[in-house]
Amino acid sequence: MWRTAFSFIAAALLLAGCGGSGMVPAPDGLLTHAERTDFQETSRHADVMAFMEAVSASPSIHLTTFGETVEGRALPLAVWGAPGASAEAVRSTGKTRVFVFANIHAGEVCGKEAAQMLLRDLSEGRNAAWADSLVLLIAPIYNADGNEHIAYDNRPMQHGPVGGMGQRRNAQGLDLNRDFMKLAAPESRALVQLFRDYDPHVVIDLHTTNGTRHGYHLTYAPPLNPNTPGEMDAELRDHWLPAVSARIAYTDGWATYHYGNVPGAFGEPVTVPRAWYSFDARPRFGTNYAGLRNRFGILSEAYSYVPFEERVLVTKRFVEEVVDYAYQNASRVRALAEHADATSVVGEELSLRATWAPLPEPVEILMGEADSVAHPVTGELMLERVDVLHMEVMPAFVRFTPTETERAPSAYLVPQGLTAVVELLDLHGIDYYAARTTGQPVDVFSIDSVQVDERPFQDRYGQTLFGYYGTLNDADAQNVLVVPVNQPLGRLVFMLLEPRSDDGIVAWAVLPPETYTAHREYPIRRIHGTLPPR
Numbered sequence: 001m002w003r004t005a006f007s008f009i010a011a012a013l014l015l016a017g018c019g020g021s022g023m024v025p026a027p028d029g030l031l032t033h034a035e036r037t038d039f040q041e042t043s044r045h046a047d048v049m050a051f052m053e054a055v056s057a058s059p060s061i062h063l064t065t066f067g068e069t070v071e072g073r074a075l076p077l078a079v080w081g082a083p084g085a086s087a088e089a090v091r092s093t094g095k096t097r098v099f100v101f102a103n104i105h106a107g108e109v110c111g112k113e114a115a116q117m118l119l120r121d122l123s124e125g126r127n128a129a130w131a132d133s134l135v136l137l138i139a140p141i142y143n144a145d146g147n148e149h150i151a152y153d154n155r156p157m158q159h160g161p162v163g164g165m166g167q168r169r170n171a172q173g174l175d176l177n178r179d180f181m182k183l184a185a186p187e188s189r190a191l192v193q194l195f196r197d198y199d200p201h202v203v204i205d206l207h208t209t210n211g212t213r214h215g216y217h218l219t220y221a222p223p224l225n226p227n228t229p230g231e232m233d234a235e236l237r238d239h240w241l242p243a244v245s246a247r248i249a250y251t252d253g254w255a256t257y258h259y260g261n262v263p264g265a266f267g268e269p270v271t272v273p274r275a276w277y278s279f280d281a282r283p284r285f286g287t288n289y290a291g292l293r294n295r296f297g298i299l300s301e302a303y304s305y306v307p308f309e310e311r312v313l314v315t316k317r318f319v320e321e322v323v324d325y326a327y328q329n330a331s332r333v334r335a336l337a338e339h340a341d342a343t344s345v346v347g348e349e350l351s352l353r354a355t356w357a358p359l360p361e362p363v364e365i366l367m368g369e370a371d372s373v374a375h376p377v378t379g380e381l382m383l384e385r386v387d388v389l390h391m392e393v394m395p396a397f398v399r400f401t402p403t404e405t406e407r408a409p410s411a412y413l414v415p416q417g418l419t420a421v422v423e424l425l426d427l428h429g430i431d432y433y434a435a436r437t438t439g440q441p442v443d444v445f446s447i448d449s450v451q452v453d454e455r456p457f458q459d460r461y462g463q464t465l466f467g468y469y470g471t472l473n474d475a476d477a478q479n480v481l482v483v484p485v486n487q488p489l490g491r492l493v494f495m496l497l498e499p500r501s502d503d504g505i506v507a508w509a510v511l512p513p514e515t516y517t518a519h520r521e522y523p524i525r526r527i528h529g530t531l532p533p534r
C-alpha cells in the first residue's frame with residue numbers, strides 16, 4: 001500500500017520541519033475504495049460520497065451536488081480554486097474553469113478512482129499553483145445508478161476490477177453519452193444545467209476503451225464535429241493534446257494517441273481500407289457537444305486491457321497534464337472560448353452530416369497484443385495487455401468532414417405550439433424570443449418523404465427527412481418564437497433545428513412523424529436577413 005507509506009513519509013518530513021512545500025498529509029487512512037482493496041474492487045456511490053466528505057476537511061475543497069439520478073442518488077461535485085461551491089462563487093473568480101467528470105459509463109471506472117485521487121492530492125496541497133489561474137470542478141461519479149448495478153458480466157473482457165463493475169446504462173436503460181442532444185435523462189439535464197451555471201471552459205470526460213488491441217495506454221479525442229470552432233480545434237490538435245502526450249511519454253513511458261480502432265478486431269467483415277478510425281462526430285457524445293457550445297471537450301479512454309490500477313494511474317496522469325496545460329495557458333484557453341462565443345456563424349456553411357477524414361499523411365500507429373487470462377472468481381476469459389508493440393503505418397481517420405452542409409440562417413422561426421422543441425431549447429439554455437413576423441421572405445423545407453428507423457435506438461425511432469428548401473416571398477405574418485443564430489450557442493441551434501441535421505430534433509424524433517406527413521412541410525422555418533424586433 002504505497003499510499004500509506006507516502007503519507008507516513010510526508011508526515012515525518014513535516015514533523016522534522018523540512019516540509020517547506022506547504023503539503024498537508026491527508027487524514028490517516030484516507031484511501032479510495034480501490035486502494036483499500038488493492039484494486040480488486042471499485043468505489044460504490046457511498047464510498048465516493050464518504051471520500052469526498054473526508055477530503056473536504058481541507059479548506060480548499062468545497063462540496064455540493066449538481067442533481068439527482070433516476071433512483072434518487074445525489075450527483076456530487078467538488079470545487080477547488082474558488083471561495084465556495086456555488087456557480088456564482090466559481091464564476092466570480094474570473095479564472096479558467098476546468099470540469100472533470102467520470103463514470104458516465106459505469107463499467108469504465110478508472111476515471112472515478114483517478115478523480116478521487118486527484119482530489120486527495122489537491123486537499124494535501126499538491127498542484128497548489130494551479131489555483132493561480134484555474135478553478136477545478138470534479139464530478140467522479142456521474143452515472144451513479146449504473147455504478148451500483150455491479151456485476152461480473154459487465155465489460156467481462158476488461159482487466160478488472162475483478163470484483164466487478166457497474167453497467168453502461170443509467171436506471172432508465174439510457175446511454176448517457178448518447179443523450180446530450182435529446183436530454184431525456186435527469187442526469188443529462190443536470191449536467192447541461194451545470195454547463196450553463198458553472199460554464200466550464202474545459203470539459204474532460206473519462207472513459208475506458210476496448211476493441212482493437214493497440215499499443216496505447218490511453219487514447220483521447222478533441223470534439224469531432226466539423227462545426228467545432230476552428231481555432232479551438234487547432235489548439236487541441238496542434239498544441240494541447242500533442243503536448244500532453246509528449247509529457248506522459250517522457251515522465252511515464254506510456255504511449256497515448258488519438259482514439260481509434262482498426263476494423264476487424266472481432267473478426268467482423270471489413271469493408272473499409274485498413275486504417276485507424278475514430279468514433280463519431282455527432283454531438284450526442286459529451287465532448288462533441290462541448291465543442292458545439294464553444295468549449296474545449298477532451299475525451300479520455302484508458303485502454304481496457306491494461307490492469308485496473310495502471311488504468312487509474314494513466315488516467316490520473318492524463319488529467320494532470322491536461323489541467324497543467326490549461327494552467328500554463330489559462331488566459332489563452334479562456335480567450336479562445338470567449339472569442340468563439342462572440343463570433344457569429346450566420347452565413348457560414350456548416351455541417352449537417354459528416355464522415356471520417358484522414359490526416360494528410362499516414363501515421364505510425366502502435367498496434368499491440370493481449371493475453372487471455374482467467375477471471376479469479378468466474379473463471380471467464382479476460383484480456384491483459386502484453387508489452388509487445390508493432391508499429392504500423394496507416395491512414396488515421398481521426399477527424400470528420402461534412403458530407404452535407406447548409407448556410408446558417410440568421411434565425412429559425414419556431415411555432416409556439418411546438419412545446420417539446422421549446423422545452424429542449426430551454427434545457428440547453430438557448431436564447432429565443434416571441435415576435436410577430438413581418439412578411440419578410442422565409443425559407444421553407446418541403447418534405448418529399450420521412451424515413452423512420454425500423455428499430456428504436458435509445459428509446460427513439462429515429463427519423464430522417466428528405467426534401468428541399470424553397471423561399472416563400474409572401475408568407476403570412478405569424479406569431480413565432482425567433483431563435484437567433486447569432487448567439488453563443490449558434491452552432492448548437494443549427495444542429496438541433498436544421499431538418500437534415502443528423503443529431504437534431506428530427507433525428508431524435510422529438511416530434512411524431514405525422515407532424516411532417518400532415519403538411520409536407522417542416523414546421524420550423526428560417527430567415528436570412530434582419531430579425532423581427534424583440
Ligand SMILES: [Zn+2]
Nearest residue numbers: 105108207208
Ligand atoms: Zn465509455
